[in-house]
Amino acid sequence: GDSVTQMEGPVTLSEEAFLTINCTYTATGYPSLFWYVQYPGEGLQLLLKATKADDKGSNKGFEATYRKETTSFHLEKGSVQVSDSAVYFCALSGGGATNKLIFGTGTLLAVQP
Amino acid sequence: EPEVTQTPSHQVTQMGQEVILRCVPISNHLYFYWYRQILGQKVEFLVSFYNNEISEKSEIFDDQFSVERPDGSNFTLKIRSTKLEDSAMYFCASSGQGSSYNEQFFGPGTRLTVL
Numbered sequence A: 001g002d003s004v005t006q007m008e009g010p011v012t013l014s015e016e017a018f019l020t021i022n023c024t025y026t027a028t029g030y031p032s033l034f035w036y037v038q039y040p041g042e043g044l045q046l047l048l049k050a051t052k053a054d055d056k057g058s059n060k061g062f063e064a065t066y067r068k069e070t071t072s073f074h075l076e077k078g079s080v081q082v083s084d085s086a087v088y089f090c091a092l093s094g095g096g097a098t099n100k101l102i103f104g105t106g107t108l109l110a111v112q113p
Numbered sequence B: 001e002p003e004v005t006q007t008p009s010h011q012v013t014q015m016g017q018e019v020i021l022r023c024v025p026i027s028n029h030l031y032f033y034w035y036r037q038i039l040g041q042k043v044e045f046l047v048s049f050y051n052n053e054i055s056e057k058s059e060i061f062d063d064q065f066s067v068e069r070p071d072g073s074n075f076t077l078k079i080r081s082t083k084l085e086d087s088a089m090y091f092c093a094s095s096g097q098g099s100s101y102n103e104q105f106f107g108p109g110t111r112l113t114v115l
Helices: none
Strands: A003-006 A011-014 A020-022 A023-026 A032-038 A046-048 A058-061 A064-065 A073-078 A088-097 A098-101 A107-112 B005-007 B009-012 B019-024 B031-037 B043-051 B053-057 B065-068 B075-079 B090-095 B110-114
Touching: A003 A088, A003 A098, A011 A020, A020 A107, A023 A032, A023 A088, A032 A064, A046 A064, A058 B065, A098 B031, A098 B043, B009 B019, B019 B031, B019 B090, B019 B110, B043 B065, B043 B075, B075 B090
Parallel strands: A011 A107, B009 B110
Antiparallel strands: A003 A023, A020 A073, A032 A046, A032 A088, A046 A058, A058 A064, A064 A073, A088 A098, A088 A107, B005 B019, B019 B075, B031 B043, B031 B090, B043 B053, B065 B075, B090 B110
C-alpha cells in the first residue's frame, strides 16, 4: 500500500542554519504531497503542498519539490528561526474518491538561538 | 480565519465506557475526517464522511466506532466501549470542494486517556 518515510529526528539546528528534512513516498498512481507542521500544543497545519510532478510548494520560506523520478518531497528552508521549532509531517493523498492522508512519522525540529 | 474546533481537549474515561468526541468543521466544508495518533506513532486515518455517509474507513474503524453529523455544524466520533489501546490523540479535519478538496484543515485534537 501507499506509504511515506521521513527522516527521524530530532533535528537540532542553530538559528539561521539551512534545513532539510527528507521525505520519500511509495504510491500507486499520482498522489498529492503535503507538509504539515504541528507547533507545541496545537493541531496540524498545512504548510505547503504539490499536486503533480515537478511542482514546487512554498510557504513561510519553506519549499519542497515533487520529484517523481526519486519519489521524494524533501522540505527545505534557507534560514531557520527559533519560531520554526515544531514537528513536521510529510503526507500523501491519492485524491479522487480516496482523499485520506497517509502520514510519515514526523520529524521534531528544535532551533536554538 | 476559519478553523476547526474540537471538544473536549482532554477526556479521561474508564475502560468499557462510551465516549463521544466532538468537532465543529469549517462552516462551508463538505468533507470530514477523523485521524488518531497513538503516542510516539504515526498519525493514522480512521474515517472520511461526505453527504451524511461514510465514504471510506480504515481497518482500525471497527464496529466500536461510529460517526455522525447530528446537525449542520457538529461532527462526532463515538467509541462505544473503550479499550486501553484507544488511548490516543484524535484529530478531526475538514476540506472543501474543487481546488481545496485535498487541503484538509485540522483541529487541535482531543487527547483520550482510557484507564
